[in-house]
Every structure is written in structure tokens, then in C-alpha cells.
Amino acid sequence: MTGVSCRGVTARYNGATVLSGVDLAVRPGEWLVVVGPNGAGKTTLLRALAGVIPAGGDIVLGDQKLNQMRRREVAARVAVVPQTPVVPDGVTVFDYVMLGRTPYIPYWGMEGPADRQRVTTVLERLDLLSFAGRTVSSLSGGERQRAVLARALAQDASILLLDEPTTALDLGHQQQVLELVDGLRREAGLVVISTLHDLTFAAQFGDRVLLLVAGEVIAEGRPGQVLRAEVVSEHFGATVEVIERPDGPVVLPVRTRG
Ligand SMILES: Nc1ncnc2c1ncn2[C@@H]1O[C@H](COP(=O)(O)OP(=O)(O)OP(=O)(O)O)[C@@H](O)[C@H]1O
Ligand SMILES: [Mg+2]
Structure with a gap:
């Protein structure tokens, strides 16, 4: 089982710096959520960690440097659910999830x-078994998002x-998917790094x-330390109330009247 750490990660597109000097460390069983406004570099950071774009700095997966690993080694270790997945035409849900293997x-x-x-088990856990024979392109947005997650889980990466x-999912499926990931990281000691726009989640x-x-x-720490009303206001331009609860803070948007 492997952790993830990186130091001084930088990334550029066409000469423009999009990530500058990002450090992070996530242990097995731990879930790090990356938040930030649109265009902050969240997707770029995940792409850098997955080795799909070139990045400066050091990225270490377990005891191996990412830039010294082969593509297949990375694929066995890292599973990615992209923000805008490309799904092949004419492929059934079963065969698509099998790609994870x-x-x-x-x-x-x-x-x-x-x-x-393994594919059947994952489909079952994501309520997708009845869609197994359908083409991925015929699924609704939320069903498709679950199929993409199923493919990543079938990969059994650490x-x-x-x-x-969770962006395309109804509230029940958002909770179901997040609970599922939460259970898996606890049971199997997975490293989970996700972006989430919903600050309460x-x-x-x-x-x-x-x-x-x-x-x-800008900040890194326990949710309650980072997600304070003044921080959300400053960096997201949003007016929120943060309500402390035993299971973590709730970040409630409140309407401002001019
Ligand atoms: N292929 C690309 N070529 C040029 N610029 C890019 C490319 N991909 C991303 N960018 C730019 O890099 C910056 C960071 O993009 P990124 O997708 O990482 O943001 P993000 O934090 O994931 O935003 P969002 O919340 O909207 O998903 C943005 O300004 C974006 O326009
Ligand atoms: Mg993004």
C-alpha cells in the first residue's frame, strides 16, 4: 500500500504557469479534498499526479518517483476519474468497466x-448492474458518471x-458515491485525492x-481550519455561513440582498 507525496510541483500550459510549488502528502487510508475557484489548477494538479501531463518538482507514489515508473505500473497503482471523461462510442457498460482491468x-x-x-461486483455496488448491456453513450449524465467511477474502482488501484x-449526480447518488469511496479507503487503505466544488461534502x-x-x-489542514466563512468569501467571492457540526462543518450559501 502506498502513499502519495509531492514537493514543488509546477505545471505550465503554453508557457503560462498554472501550478507553482505545490507540496502535499497523503497517507494510505486518508482522503485529501482539493478545493478552489474555477481555473485554480485543481484538474491540472490531479493530471500531474497521474502522470498524464509533464510537471516539474518531485512526485512520489509509495517509494517510487512517478517519472521513473512505466505507464503500466502507474496504471496499476493510480485510478483516475476525470472531470470530463471521454467515453468510447458503441461500448457496453460492462466492457467499459472491464477496461479498468x-x-x-x-x-x-x-x-x-x-x-x-470483479466488474460485476463493482457494477452492483454502484447500482449499474441493470445497465451492464447498454452502451455507455446511451446513459444519462449521472449514470455515465457512475460508470466512469466503476471503471476506476474495477482497477483496484491503491x-x-x-x-x-459527483457533479452530475442527484443528491442520493452523491452521498452514495462519497460513502462508497469513504468505505473503500477505510477498508482497503486507499489514498483518495479528490476535488469537490461542494464545500460541505x-x-x-x-x-x-x-x-x-x-x-x-493558500491553506491546508482540517476542514474546519480551512473552510472558514472569511476564507470562502475572500477566495470564492461567496457569502456563506459555516455551521459547526460533530461530523464536520456545513458550508451554507446565504443570499446577500443589496
Ligand atoms: N490544455 C490547456 N491549455 C491551456 N490552458 C489550460 C489547459 N488546461 C487548463 N488550462 C488553464 O489552466 C488553468 C487551470 O485549469 P484547471 O482545469 O486545472 O482548473 P480547475 O481548478 O480544475 O478549474 P475548474 O474548477 O473550473 O474545474 C485555467 O486557467 C485553464 O484555463
Ligand atoms: Mg477542474
Whole structure:
């Protein structure tokens, strides 16, 4: 089981710096939620951690440096749920989720009964079994988002990177998916790093919250330390009331009248 740590991570697009000097460390079983306004660099940070874009600085997955790992090694260790997933045309939900098993299937080989069983179990846990034979492109937005999550879970990676995994889901499914991830990280000691725009969910599910603004870490710590009303006002331009509860703060948007 591996943790994730990085120091001084930088990323640029066309010469413009999007991440500058990001440090973080997440232990097995821990959930770090990255929050920040649109364009802050959250997706870029997850892409850097997954090794899909070039980044400066040091990223270490377990005891290995990311830039010294092969693509297949990274795939067996890191599962990603992208913010805007590209789903192939004409592929059934079952076959799509089976793609998550790719790191375990030998080159030129076929999936085995254990892979099919794993896919079935994951589909069941995400209420997707009845959609198994449908094409992914025929699913509703929320059903599709669950299929993408199912593919990531079928990968059995020890590091889960989730980019806004609940945006298309109804409230019940948002809670179901977050509870499922929460259970998995506790049972299996997964490292979970997610972005979440819903600051109440960020506070309730994150062990720690990292606030990223314009590519820099502004604050990092327990949800109640980071998600204070004045901090949310300053960095999100939002008026909120933060209500302390035993299971974490609730960040309640309140209407301002001019
Ligand atoms: N491929 C790209 N080429 C050029 N600029 C990019 C590219 N991808 C992202 N950017 C820019 O980098 C910055 C950070 O983008 P990123 O997607 O990481 O933000 P984010 O925090 O995930 O925002 P959101 O909350 O809207 O998802 C933005 O200004 C964005 O326009
Ligand atoms: Mg994003």
C-alpha cells in the first residue's frame, strides 16, 4: 500500500504557469479534498499526479518517483476519474468497466472469470448492474458518471484521483458515491485525492482540505481550519455561513440582498 507525496510541483500550459510549488502528502487510508475557484489548477494538479501531463518538482507514489515508473505500473497503482471523461462510442457498460482491468490482463491476453466477477461486483455496488448491456453513450449524465467511477474502482488501484466525481449526480447518488469511496479507503487503505466544488461534502468527507488559488496552496489542514466563512468569501467571492457540526462543518450559501 502506498502513499502519495509531492514537493514543488509546477505545471505550465503554453508557457503560462498554472501550478507553482505545490507540496502535499497523503497517507494510505486518508482522503485529501482539493478545493478552489474555477481555473485554480485543481484538474491540472490531479493530471500531474497521474502522470498524464509533464510537471516539474518531485512526485512520489509509495517509494517510487512517478517519472521513473512505466505507464503500466502507474496504471496499476493510480485510478483516475476525470472531470470530463471521454467515453468510447458503441461500448457496453460492462466492457467499459472491464477496461479498468487492463493493467491485470496480459498483453495479447483475455480477461478471466476473476476479472468478470470483479466488474460485476463493482457494477452492483454502484447500482449499474441493470445497465451492464447498454452502451455507455446511451446513459444519462449521472449514470455515465457512475460508470466512469466503476471503471476506476474495477482497477483496484491503491490511489484514487477523483475530479469532481459527483457533479452530475442527484443528491442520493452523491452521498452514495462519497460513502462508497469513504468505505473503500477505510477498508482497503486507499489514498483518495479528490476535488469537490461542494464545500460541505469537502468538509464532511475530507480528512484534510487543501485550498488552491491561482496555482498556489493558500491553506491546508482540517476542514474546519480551512473552510472558514472569511476564507470562502475572500477566495470564492461567496457569502456563506459555516455551521459547526460533530461530523464536520456545513458550508451554507446565504443570499446577500443589496
Ligand atoms: N490544455 C490547456 N491549455 C491551456 N490552458 C489550460 C489547459 N488546461 C487548463 N488550462 C488553464 O489552466 C488553468 C487551470 O485549469 P484547471 O482545469 O486545472 O482548473 P480547475 O481548478 O480544475 O478549474 P475548474 O474548477 O473550473 O474545474 C485555467 O486557467 C485553464 O484555463
Ligand atoms: Mg477542474
